[in-house]
Amino acid sequence: MTFDPGRLGQSRSDLAEALRSLRRRAGRTQTWLARRCSMSQTRVSNIESGKLTPTVLDVELIIEALGPSGPAASQILELVRTANTEWQDHWSSRRRGLDKKQNELARIEKVATEFRFFLLSAITGLLATPEYVCASIADVPGDQSRTIARKIERQSVLYDSSKSFAFLLTEQAVRWPLLPPLAMAVQIDRLVSVSRIPHVRLGVIALGGRIPELPLNTFTVYDRRLATVETGTGVLMLRDHRDVNAYREDFERYASYAVFGDECRELLSEWSSRFIRQRE
Numbered sequence: 283m284t285f286d287p288g289r290l291g292q293s294r295s296d297l298a299e300a301l302r303s304l305r306r307r308a309g310r311t312q313t314w315l316a317r318r319c320s321m322s323q324t325r326v327s328n329i330e331s332g333k334l335t336p337t338v339l340d341v342e343l344i345i346e347a348l349g350p351s352g353p354a355a356s357q358i359l360e361l362v363r364t365a366n367t368e369w370q371d372h373w374s375s376r377r378r379g380l381d382k383k384q385n386e387l388a389r390i391e392k393v394a395t396e397f398r399f400f401l402l403s404a405i406t407g408l409l410a411t412p413e414y415v416c417a418s419i420a421d422v423p424g425d426q427s428r429t430i431a432r433k434i435e436r437q438s439v440l441y442d443s444s445k446s447f448a449f450l451l452t453e454q455a456v457r458w459p460l461l462p463p464l465a466m467a468v469q470i471d472r473l474v475s476v477s478r479i480p481h482v483r484l485g486v487i488a489l490g491g492r493i494p495e496l497p498l499n500t501f502t503v504y505d506r507r508l509a510t511v512e513t514g515t516g517v518l519m520l521r522d523h524r525d526v527n528a529y530r531e532d533f534e535r536y537a538s539y540a541v542f543g544d545e546c547r548e549l550l551s552e553w554s555s556r557f558i559r560q561r562e
Contacts, residue, residue: 297361298332301344304358305330308348318347335365338522363522371516376422384432391439394504397447398533401455402500407433408440409449411472413465440479447482450533450540452497453489457553463560470554474547485540486549493539503529 305315312330316323321340328334336344341362345355375383391397399406407415415433419426440447456473459466477484487493500512509529511518520526541549 294335294365295332297336297341297358297365298330300358300361301336301341302330304344304348304350304354310348315344315347319343335521336362338362338366338524366521367525368519368521369516370519375516380419380422380426380429381432384429384436388432388436388439390504390508391436394507395445396505397445398503398530399447399449400497400501400533400536401449401451402497403452403455404458404460404500405451405455405469405473406449406502408437408447409473409476411465411469413461414469417460440476440482443481445481447479448533448537449476449482449484450487450536451485452487453553456486456550463557467554467557467561470550470557474550474554477543477547477550483542484546485537485542486546487536487540488549495536495539497532497536501529501532503533506530 305312312326313323315321316326319326319340320343325334329336329340338359341358345358350358370383399408404418405414407418410418410433412430412434415430416426419429422429439445451473456470457466461469473484476482501509503509503526506523506526507521509520509526511520511529520529540546
């Protein structure tokens with residue numbers, strides 16, 4: 283399915299109108315539909331008014347209750363899939379201020395309990411040293427001190443034992459020389475330290491042997507509710523359960539090629555030592 287970023291917002295109102303019309307053509311009330319779908323009447327009302335974006339499961343239940351099939355059902359399912367997709371381009375994020383994006387991430391991290399990070403080419407902010415954070419946004423004009431401070435502040439979520447974290451980093455992500463050698467060694471040592479937190483599982487995929495996979499993007503999965511996929515120009519936010527499950531499956535498959543625990547820490551320490559030797 284092809285997404286037009288300009289249509290993503292409009293699809294929500296189109297979906298609300300389509301579901302409202304579908305119910306009325308079927309001659310059913312919101313109360314009846316809510317009861318058949320095990321929802322509250324308020325939820326149905328908010329969906330039909332566009333105040334609430336329904337999940338794909340919500341819409342599947344509504345379609346089953348009201349009975350359409352064929353092209354009509356396919357069109358509505360296409361609308362809900364688009365409505366559950368959001369595109370955030372880098373230029374808009376920069377205009378708003380990157381600190382606003384940090385606040386948005388903090389809100390997601392507050393409610394989520396299970397995190398999966400696949401890091402293809404760089405180290406994520408939750409694992410980064412202050413020097414790495416600064417270097418990662420060095421190309422953004424203006425004063426980024428608030429963004430840097432917020433990124434560092436967000437790292438406290440790693441110590442919340444009610445949550446679980448899994449990080450997969452490729453060797454490229456770990457060793458890409460974004461900083462001078464000594465600073466890179468310090469950054470890698472931080473990965474070693476974080477890997478010792480009991481509810482954090484950190485693994486590394488070394489570029490050796492054969493890996494019959496070809497990952498294309500860095501991505502993060504929050505519980506079973508959201509997957510974010512990074513591209514060169516922005517971030518795609520996917521809430522369709524099929525998309526989220528697909529990225530969960532990708533993560534587990536990539537994890538089968540990673541090393542964890544002491545073996546991972548031994549490899550990281552070796553890479554850290556190489557950076558230190560470069561300085562000598």
